[in-house]
Amino acid sequence: MADKSFFIDTTKCTACRGCQIACKQWNKNPGTKTVQTGSHQNPPDLSFFTFKLVRFSEIETGGDPKWYFFPDQCRHCMEPPCMSTAESLGSKAIARNEATGAVVFNPKIKVKPADLKSIRESCPYDIPRWDERMGVMAKCTMCSDRVKEGMPPACVKACPTGTMNFGDRKDMLERANKRLEEVKKVYKDAMLANPEDVRAIYLLVDDPKKYHKFAVAENTFGITRKMALKRLFQPLSNLRHVIG
Ligand code: SF4
Ligand code: SF4
Numbered sequence: 001m002a003d004k005s006f007f008i009d010t011t012k013c014t015a016c017r018g019c020q021i022a023c024k025q026w027n028k029n030p031g032t033k034t035v036q037t038g039s040h041q042n043p044p045d046l047s048f049f050t051f052k053l054v055r056f057s058e059i060e061t062g063g064d065p066k067w068y069f070f071p072d073q074c075r076h077c078m079e080p081p082c083m084s085t086a087e088s089l090g091s092k093a094i095a096r097n098e099a100t101g102a103v104v105f106n107p108k109i110k111v112k113p114a115d116l117k118s119i120r121e122s123c124p125y126d127i128p129r130w131d132e133r134m135g136v137m138a139k140c141t142m143c144s145d146r147v148k149e150g151m152p153p154a155c156v157k158a159c160p161t162g163t164m165n166f167g168d169r170k171d172m173l174e175r176a177n178k179r180l181e182e183v184k185k186v187y188k189d190a191m192l193a194n195p196e197d198v199r200a201i202y203l204l205v206d207d208p209k210k211y212h213k214f215a216v217a218e219n220t221f222g223i224t225r226k227m228a229l230k231r232l233f234q235p236l237s238n239l240r241h242v243i244g
Contacts, residue, residue, distance in 0.1 A: 004100040004147065005076075005172040006156070006200040007165040010211070011183055013069040014161055015040060015054050020071070022158030023052035026143060046072065048131040051140040052155055055212045070211040071155070071163065074127045074140040075198035076103045085122040089115045093137060101169070101199055102142035110135040124217035142199075169199065176201045 024031070032050055034043040041056040055070040080103045083094040093109040096102070105128070111119070116130045116137060130137050143153035147166075151157070156164040165172060176192050180203060183190045187205035193216045195201045208215035 003169040004102070004142065004166065004199065005169040006073075006153075007167075007172040007176045007179075008071060008200060008202045009163050009165065009176075009179055010069060010071070010202060010204055011179075011187075012161045013054075013071060013163040015056055015067075015069040016160065017054050018158040018160060019155035019164055020050075020052050020054050022154040023073075023140070024050070026146070026154035027051060027141070046127065046129055046139075048129045048138045050129075051138065057210060057212070059210055068206070068211045070202075070215060072125075072212060072214075073155070073200060074103065074142075075125050075194070075200040076101060076140075076142055077124075077198050078196070081122040081124065082119050082128055085119050086111075086115070089118065091115060094119075097142070097144055100142060100144065100147055102144050102147075104141055104144065105137045105139055107136050107138065111137055124214070126214045172201060176203060179203055 023029075029049040029051070032043040032047060036042070037044055039056055039058075041054065043050060043053070046053050052071065052073045055072050057068040057070075058065050059068065060066075078101070080094070080096070083096065083103060086092070086094040091109065091111055093106050093111050095104055095106060097104055111130070112135075113130075113132075116128070119137070120126070120128045120130075127139050128137050129139060143151075146153060152166045156166040158164075165175065173195060176195060180190055180192055183203065183205060189207065190203065190205045191208075193202040193204055193208060197217065202215065204211060204215065
């Protein structure tokens with residue numbers, strides 16, 4: 001099986017939330033109790049039971065409201081900072097699926113609250129979530145169980161507009177770059193979000209911050225400043241674990 005990737009073309013997204021519901025159903029995640037907060041975005045954030053969330057921003061531009069839809073999920077980073085942090089803390093809770101490249105949280109391995117905090121802070125996209133009662137983490141799995149059987153992830157299968165795409169990484173990168181060229185003819189600021197660093201490649205047509213605070217990584221190396229400092233000052237005992 002080849003290295004896989006998503007291509008998420010936000011220019012086609014209608015915020016129908018079919019992907020969000022399909023993700024819940026396939027992963028047998030319960031619905032999240034929520035209230036109307038005045039936004040189409042619901043529930044308000046990702047959680048231990050919500051791996052996919054269609055973010056919704058309404059921004060005023062010269063008196064006219066403009067809508068930005070962002071189907072948020074784990075980016076399955078090429079060099080995942082969450083996994084490096086977990087390893088540096090001596091935890092095997094995060095692993096990579098060598099066949100697809102998916103970054104997977106092991107639901108059976110418990111993590112301490114302080115370790116969860118470090119892992120979450122190391123993620124440039126603010127993805128990892130934790131269940132306090134069980135002490136384990138959860139996020140998008142890239143539907144590894146479906147992909148292994150030759151099926152696309154549930155969110156891709158459910159998307160009616162062609163926003164969600166999935167396939168061999170080389171094909172997805174080609175498709176993303178081709179679509180970027182087309183879209184740039186109309187939207188000069190169009191861009192792909194960190195395409196070389198992630199396996200969930202987003203096409204955006206405006207300032208990423210208008211979509212979501214964590215739409216793109218703050219630096220392009222896939223490692224946060226906090227994490228770099230942490231690595232620099234980590235105790236020798238942790239370093240020994242990394243080395244041996
Ligand atoms: S997006 Fe965050 S949780 Fe997902 S692989 Fe990258 S660092 Fe890990
Ligand atoms: S299913 Fe497709 S169109 Fe609907 S919200 Fe998700 S990505 Fe957007």
